[in-house]
Amino acid sequence: MKFAIAVFGAPYSSQASLSALHFAQAVTLAKHELYRVFFYHDGVLNGNNLMVPPQDELNLQNAWVEFAATSKSELVVCIASALRRGMLNAEETRRYEKTASSLDPAFIISGLGQLIDAGLQADRLVTFN
Amino acid sequence: MLLHTINQSPFSNFSLKSCEKFSAVGDAVVFLENGVYALVHPNLHLLIQADLNVFALQADILARGLQHSCPDTVKIISYPQFVELCVQYPKQKAW
Amino acid sequence: MNAASVPETDHEGFLRDRTDWNKTVAQQLADLDDIQLTQAHWQIIDIVRDYYSSYHISPVARVLVTLIKRQLGPDKGRSIYLMSLFPGKPAKLLARIAGLPKPSNCD
Amino acid sequence: MAMKKFLFVQTQPPHGSINGQEGLDAVLMGSAFTECAVLFLDDGIYQILSDQQTGPLNSKDYSVTYLALADYGVNNIYCCQTHLNERSLSTKDLILPVQALPEASIRRLFDEYDVILSF
Numbered sequence A: 001m002k003f004a005i006a007v008f009g010a011p012y013s014s015q016a017s018l019s020a021l022h023f024a025q026a027v028t029l030a031k032h033e034l035y036r037v038f039f040y041h042d043g044v045l046n047g048n049n050l051m052v053p054p055q056d057e058l059n060l061q062n063a064w065v066e067f068a069a070t071s072k073s074e075l076v077v078c079i080a081s082a083l084r085r086g087m088l089n090a091e092e093t094r095r096y097e098k099t100a101s102s103l104d105p106a107f108i109i110s111g112l113g114q115l116i117d118a119g120l121q122a123d124r125l126v127t128f129n
Numbered sequence B: 001m002l003l004h005t006i007n008q009s010p011f012s013n014f015s016l017k018s019c020e021k022f023s024a025v026g027d028a029v030v031f032l033e034n035g036v037y038a039l040v041h042p043n044l045h046l047l048i049q050a051d052l053n054v055f056a057l058q059a060d061i062l063a064r065g066l067q068h069s070c071p072d073t074v075k076i077i078s079y080p081q082f083v084e085l086c087v088q089y090p091k092q093k094a095w
Numbered sequence C: 001m002n003a004a005s006v007p008e009t010d011h012e013g014f015l016r017d018r019t020d021w022n023k024t025v026a027q028q029l030a031d032l033d034d035i036q037l038t039q040a041h042w043q044i045i046d047i048v049r050d051y052y053s054s055y056h057i058s059p060v061a062r063v064l065v066t067l068i069k070r071q072l073g074p075d076k077g078r079s080i081y082l083m084s085l086f087p088g089k090p091a092k093l094l095a096r097i098a099g100l101p102k103p104s105n106c107d
Numbered sequence D: 001m002a003m004k005k006f007l008f009v010q011t012q013p014p015h016g017s018i019n020g021q022e023g024l025d026a027v028l029m030g031s032a033f034t035e036c037a038v039l040f041l042d043d044g045i046y047q048i049l050s051d052q053q054t055g056p057l058n059s060k061d062y063s064v065t066y067l068a069l070a071d072y073g074v075n076n077i078y079c080c081q082t083h084l085n086e087r088s089l090s091t092k093d094l095i096l097p098v099q100a101l102p103e104a105s106i107r108r109l110f111d112e113y114d115v116i117l118s119f
Helices: A016-029 A041-047 A060-071 A079-084 A090-095 A113-121 B015-021 B033-040 B044-049 B058-063 B079-088 C023-031 C039-055 C061-072 C079-085 C090-098 D019-030 D042-048 D063-069 D081-086 D103-112
Strands: A002-007 A033-039 A075-078 A107-110 A124-128 B002-006 B028-031 B053-057 B075-077 B091-094 D006-010 D036-040 D076-080 D099-101 D115-118
Touching: A002 A016, A002 A041, A002 A113, A016 A033, A016 A041, A016 A060, A016 A124, A016 B079, A033 A041, A033 A060, A033 A113, A041 A060, A041 A075, A041 A079, A060 A075, A075 A079, A075 A113, A079 A090, A079 A107, A079 D019, A113 D019, A113 D115, A124 B079, A124 B091, A124 D115, B002 B015, B002 B033, B002 B079, B015 B044, B028 B033, B028 B079, B033 B044, B033 B053, B033 B058, B044 B053, B053 B058, B053 B079, B058 B075, B075 B079, B091 D115, C023 C090, C039 C061, C039 C079, C039 C090, C039 D063, C061 C079, C061 C090, C079 C090, D006 D019, D006 D042, D006 D103, D019 D036, D019 D042, D019 D063, D036 D042, D036 D103, D042 D063, D042 D076, D042 D081, D076 D081, D076 D103, D081 D099, D099 D103
Parallel strands: A002 A033, A002 A124, A033 A075, A075 A107, B002 B028, B002 B091, B028 B053, B053 B075, D006 D036, D006 D115, D036 D076, D076 D099
Antiparallel strands: none
16 A cells, blocks of 8 residues: 655654654555655754754654665655755755755655645555644 | 544643544544543543544553553554554544 | 846845835846846736735746736736746746745745 | 545644644645645634734734635635634634534535545
């Protein structure tokens, strides 16, 4: 079965990201297809490659990147949500004349249409808010 | 058939009440994150009476020390079982 | 206003301060794409500015074409007409010239 | 297979968080793809209360953006009559025409739409 996951919560301030990560791992473990993980609202902050949690705590951004690498899953952040919250990749950093980029390259920056597409294409869209 | 997910504590949020109001016989409810505090909330039995299938995520229960307060009417599930529920129930309503 | 006093824009030609916008500035912004604003352009600019002022969003191209059709008739209410006046990416170009907020890339 | 229909559920009041505004963005985007409807539940109904004056707060007034839904082809807009009553509101207090439904009909909406996205 084809799954898609939407993550709406910021790392650490909400549990949404951690729950979604466990769920995503279970989806791929069960040999289901994971069509896309879409980050919206504060969920885009999961792509922040500047996060430095204490060493005895899970680094959620790293965990997502590792998950995406091993499962070959697509991580997509909503561009409008991301720009509003300062999650910029190199291209957007240039476009908005900023000095640093904050979005890990493992995360694809794209439009909200990718969330709608996930709802249309996947058999199941599961939201973690 | 709907799969309701509740991630907020019913002691500080209306999700449990809304879910009960807008559910139908045969729906499933999954408590996760702070939603697992529903296991010790006096209104939990309303969901059982309404013939809903009630589940709660084990990892969230354990993390909060609620493992000794789980009523028999609630099925404790793992993340893989949560995924399996999503297969059985085609639509999710996240409260 | 003389030609020297072009308000500050970003590297994509969007006004840094949208309150700097006026009809003279619009032509200066259009000059960056070698567009001479005609009455036909202004009809469209007026439509998007009115729309923004009423609804606080810029209409997406699909909706803009519908608005043009409703207000200017079926001959003009076609995306090819919009493209002929504002070639390339009409929604983005129009936002820039009409002094509306810079749209995010992937809309 | 028929195109899936989306139901967008607004549950948060405006300005206290950006959820409603970004939820509305999702509806507008969804309208480009498929049939979409909006349901206001609980405090979500306050998003479309008339006469919001956001100037002193310097917060964007997106309540008027709901008026654009018709141009975007979104014509099914619902709320819960009970939630209106609880807040001493009527549909006349709202910025756009909304169908107020009894609680039992809300459940039918959940059945009617294929994807439910809550904000």
